[in-house]
Amino acid sequence: xxxxxxxxxxxxxxxxxxEVDELKKGVKKDALAYVINDWDNYxxxxxxxxxxxxxxxxxxxxxxxxxxxxxxxRALAMGADKSIRIEPGERxxxxxxxxxxxxxxxxxxxxxxxxxxxxADDDNAAMVGTMLAEELGxxxxxxxxxxxxxxxxxxxxxxxxxxMDEVSKIKLPSLLTIQTGINEPRYVSxxxxxxxxxxxxxxxxxxxxxxxxxDLAQRTMIEEVFLxxxxxxxxxxxxxxxxxxxxxIQIIKEKGVSI
Amino acid sequence: xxxxxxxxxxxxxxxxxxxxxxxxxxxxxxxTSSHNLTAILLGGKNSGFVDDLxxxxxxxxxxxxxxxxxxxxxxxxxxxxxxxxxxTPFLTLMGHTSWxxxxxxxxxxxxxxxxxxxxxDIQTEDGRPMVFRQIYSGKLFSKVSFKESxxxxxxxxxxxxxxxxxxxxxxxxxxxxELPAGLTEPxxxxxxxxxxxxxxxxxxxxxxxxxxxxxxxxxxxxxTIRELADLMGATxxxxxxxxxxxxxxxxxxxxxxxxxVKPKVYLAFGISGAFQHxxxxxxxxxxxxxxxxxxxxxxxxxxxxxxxxLFKIADSLKEKLGNG
Numbered sequence: 001x002x003x004x005x006x007x008x009x010x011x012x013x014x015x016x017x018x019e020v021d022e023l024k025k026g027v028k029k030d031a032l033a034y035v036i037n038d039w040d041n042y043x044x045x046x047x048x049x050x051x052x053x054x055x056x057x058x059x060x061x062x063x064x065x066x067x068x069x070x071x072x073x074r075a076l077a078m079g080a081d082k083s084i085r086i087e088p089g090e091r092x093x094x095x096x097x098x099x100x101x102x103x104x105x106x107x108x109x110x111x112x113x114x115x116x117x118x119x120a121d122d123d124n125a126a127m128v129g130t131m132l133a134e135e136l137g138x139x140x141x142x143x144x145x146x147x148x149x150x151x152x153x154x155x156x157x158x159x160x161x162x163x164m165d166e167v168s169k170i171k172l173p174s175l176l177t178i179q180t181g182i183n184e185p186r187y188v189s190x191x192x193x194x195x196x197x198x199x200x201x202x203x204x205x206x207x208x209x210x211x212x213x214x215d216l217a218q219r220t221m222i223e224e225v226f227l228x229x230x231x232x233x234x235x236x237x238x239x240x241x242x243x244x245x246x247x248x249i250q251i252i253k254e255k256g257v258s259i
Numbered sequence: 260x261x262x263x264x265x266x267x268x269x270x271x272x273x274x275x276x277x278x279x280x281x282x283x284x285x286x287x288x289x290x291t292s293s294h295n296l297t298a299i300l301l302g303g304k305n306s307g308f309v310d311d312l313x314x315x316x317x318x319x320x321x322x323x324x325x326x327x328x329x330x331x332x333x334x335x336x337x338x339x340x341x342x343x344x345x346x347t348p349f350l351t352l353m354g355h356t357s358w359x360x361x362x363x364x365x366x367x368x369x370x371x372x373x374x375x376x377x378x379x380d381i382q383t384e385d386g387r388p389m390v391f392r393q394i395y396s397g398k399l400f401s402k403v404s405f406k407e408s409x410x411x412x413x414x415x416x417x418x419x420x421x422x423x424x425x426x427x428x429x430x431x432x433x434x435x436x437e438l439p440a441g442l443t444e445p446x447x448x449x450x451x452x453x454x455x456x457x458x459x460x461x462x463x464x465x466x467x468x469x470x471x472x473x474x475x476x477x478x479x480x481x482x483t484i485r486e487l488a489d490l491m492g493a494t495x496x497x498x499x500x501x502x503x504x505x506x507x508x509x510x511x512x513x514x515x516x517x518x519x520v521k522p523k524v525y526l527a528f529g530i531s532g533a534f535q536h537x538x539x540x541x542x543x544x545x546x547x548x549x550x551x552x553x554x555x556x557x558x559x560x561x562x563x564x565x566x567x568x569l570f571k572i573a574d575s576l577k578e579k580l581g582n583g
């Protein structure tokens with residue numbers, strides 16, 4: 001089973017104070033640390049698990065600059081066989097443009113399955129996966145929490161809202177967007193990443209893909225990025241842990257819960 | 260005068276809440292921009308949804324066929340594509356749900372219409388929509404415009420537009436349509452629904468919940484919070500990352516893909532407050548959040564907040580309760 005997995009490098013923003021940049025079009029990125037998007041990490045693991053079970057190759061693809069090769073090496077260290085980085089230059093990308101670039105890159109590759117994360121941790125759009133599927137004319141499913149190949153089909157599990165999953169049968173080749181928790185992504189050592197440097201990493205320039213200007217034109221534009229509007233929010237309880245604990249206990253009792 | 264389409268979401272014989280949230284918002288947009296509101300139902304035979312929908316829309320276009328009883332992106336996108344080409348609605352709204360995430364991006368490519376997802380507000384400026392979204396898990400907002408197009412697709416965040424109880428009823432016209440001939444054979448086939456919320460305890464019934472999130476850090480640390488919950492007579496619940504890591508079974512999970520809870524008091528330890536989680540605690544009486552990150556979105560919805568190390572607070576609570 002040949003699998004392509006599309007991944008993205010995103011800033012780590014938990015417990016970080018984000019600042020809006022001068023143009024108000026994004027965040028100040030200089031002080032941020034970057035990681036593989038969490039959903040994509042699960043997608044890579046799923047691809048590698050399937051390859052270990054059924055053979056074939058895993059190809060990891062990202063769109064980004066040289067720094068983004070870090071996550072390709074990480075995917076290679078996890079077990080991917082080869083990788084592709086598409087250099088976008090100075091172009092502004094939205095989900096639509098990204099899906100066009102990926103579709104053009106992937107179209108001539110051999111694959112039975114394409115995996116992406118459900119969404120990326122930065123723009124939270126959850127868009128590229130099934131756009132790409134439609135570009136390539138593939139069957140697709142979003143928010144997938146289980147996948148088991150069965151001949152020319154796969155039995156998949158999709159997470160719905162409200163504590164419900166849907167099980168269905170889908171024809172391969174297919175594109176699935178992978179939900180966190182589908183597996184337990186393996187640990188990657190620095191040594192492993194170093195060794196993975198021997199594996200294939202191809203760089204393609206977006207200008208060489210032969211996409212039209214219309215394909216490379218964003219359908220949605222960010223006009224402004226801003227901090228959340230001030231709301232009243234929580235009443236903050238300050239003080240040392242002991243006095244905070246006393247106040248918490250008091251609040252709980254006031255609300256009619258006996259503890 | 261144009262139209263706004265709302266794609267009706269339903270499951271197991273019930274219309275999903277997101278549908279009414281979209282219809283409510285669409286009605287507001289229709290009033291300010293003089294569009295007509297059309298609910299698009301793709302449902303099973305005699306779904307029983309039509310009368311309900313007619314109260315919320317100017318028109319209901321209903322395709323009722325057993326092939327459509329359960330959502331299938333292949334069939335739905337083909338039918339919606341034809342319908343959108345025929346009517347050219349100004350806006351087509353879908354839920355930012357499992358359905359919507361599967362359907363809307365594919366439909367955008369098929370129709371050639373631009374799409375913005377997970378929108379928490381929709382406005383119109385000079386005849387074009389302008390939407391507002393949250394990025395970086397709600398730490399920032401963005402205002403997004405579209406390339407000019409005959410129509411626009413938008414997915415709406417569940418819970419972003421809550422209709423009041425006294426929405427004025429319309430008497431929408433019902434237009435029943437037959438499935439178009441020559442539909443492509445779907446590539447996906449439904450097998451079954453599986454309930455993932457059932458387990459040893461029912462967190463939805465708890466009066467006091469002690470809930471843990473990613474901030475708990477390590478699996479070993481759960482024991483200390485469990486002790487606290489036991490000492491308080493509280494039920495232990497959690498947010499998604501804890502279940503993803505297999506630290507607690509799924510039936511402990513609060514949120515859109517887990518359970519909605521309604522305790523008198525909800526104690527959130529190290530939960531950042533992603534919207535999927537927050538949507539599950541709207542029924543909680545009082546929310547007390549403890550998180551190291553003073554900017555964590557949970558503090559925007561909590562009643563009380565403590566910006567401190569959760570283990571220090573948990574230890575102090577245990578000390579006081581243990582001695583009490």
